Amino acid sequence: MADKTPSQTQGILHYIPPISAFVPSRPSPSASLNPLQTQEPSNVLLWVGGLSDTYRSVSYPYKLASLLPPTWELAQACLSSSGHGWGHGSLGQDVAELAKIVDYFRNLKGGKGKVVLMGHSTGCQDGLHYVSSPVLEGTTRPAIDGLILQAPVSDREALVQETSKEVYGAANEMAARWIKRGKGEDILPFSVTPGVFGRVPISARRWLSLASPGPDHAGEDDYYSSDLPIERLRQSFGKVPKGTPLLILYGEKDEYVPQSVDRQALVRKWMGVVREAGSVVDVDSARLVRGASHNLNGQDEGVVEELCARVVEYLGRVERGGFETESASKI
Known part of the structure; x- marks a missing residue:
């Protein structure tokens, strides 16, 4: 559930037409502090939200921004699919826009420093699509760290x-019928799409991408279902580049995960696929985030602080280039 409390946040809004990224301000360091703390951050944690998310709809990134080391800053991406735009968007569109933001910050920082992409919810689909999907001819996609x-x-x-x-x-049947008739970009009637998403205009194509019905579950958005075969996972987790260490933060109390799913076993399976491919996954990924709901809004401060601490620790290792590389047999 989104945070609906009115608020204002100071910071810098970077406009990268037609999208943007917001960097929250941090407390001004005292002159008595280490001079390194007065320097401009050279590294960027680029945060992208999930379905219907926009600025401030998820609270914890702003807490995280205040806790980052002085060499890092958090930038929240606002894509064409943010808010209610996701219903007619796509992962390919999101990735193309994220590539523009990554390129923008790399140029802004003079080509120095690191850029780490952090996805929340459907933003995780964007993240894995960014590193695993083919780069289309005539386009570029800058690497992330x-x-x-x-x-x-x-x-x-x-x-x-x-x-x-x-x-x-019924929604699956109508969406499939419309696509066969060449109406994949037409908006399904609200009377057919379940109210779980609210009254959001959803195209037939995007509906089937998310709902992913049928025995093969071929929907583009279907990256994280617990029943996906290992070969399917090798085309996603198995494509994480060797120079892009992965951290998975899976909530112990995520309300959108069915009770039948063994969360820890699922994460360990993903970790195994990454390591099988010779890439790096943070060993801390195997530990669920204690007490964490889906987006942590309204959670106890201790839950939020645990998640933030794990991100900060991970970013430190990214900056230093030091990761433990256990073999898949040790998972």
């Missing part, structure tokens, strides 16, 4: 959990 997946859950499994079989099936 790290990837964090916070609350990487299955939209399909959440939909099945939150809606009746009849409603879910």
Whole structure:
């Protein structure tokens, strides 16, 4: 659930047409502090939210921004799909826009420093799509120095959990029929799409991408379902570049994960696929975030602080270039 408390936040809004990224201000360091703390941060943690998220809809990134080391700053991406735009967006569009933001900050920092992408919820799909999907001819996608997946859950499994079989099936049937008729970009009627997403205009194409029905579950957004075969995971987690260490932050109390899913076993399976490919996944990924809900809004301060501490520790290792590389057999 989004944080609906009115608020204002000081910072710098970077406009990268037609999208933007917001960097929250941090307390001004005292002149008595270490001179390094008065320097401009050289590294960027680029945070991207999930379905319907926009600035301030998720609270913890602003707490995290205040706790980052002085060499890092947090920038929250606002893409064309942010807010209610996701219903007719796509992962490919998101990745193309994120590439523009990464390129912007790399140029802003003079080509120095690190850029780490942190996805929340459907932002995790964006993150894994960024590093695993083919780069289209005629386009560029600057490399990132790290990837964090916070609350990487299955939209399909959440939909099945939150809606009746009849409603879910009817929406899938109509969307598939429209696509066959060349109406994939047309908006499905609100009377058909489940209220779990609210009254958001959703195209037939995007609906099937998220709902991913059928025995092969071919929806583009279906990255994190617990029943995906290992070969499918090798085309996503198995494509994480060797120079892009991965951190997974899976909530112990994420309300969108069915009770039947063994969360820790699922994360360990993903870790195994990454290591099988010779890439690096932070060993701390195997530990669920204690007490954490999906977006941590309204959570006890201790839960938020644990998540923030794990991100800060990870970023320190990214900056130093020091990661423990256990073999898959030790998972």
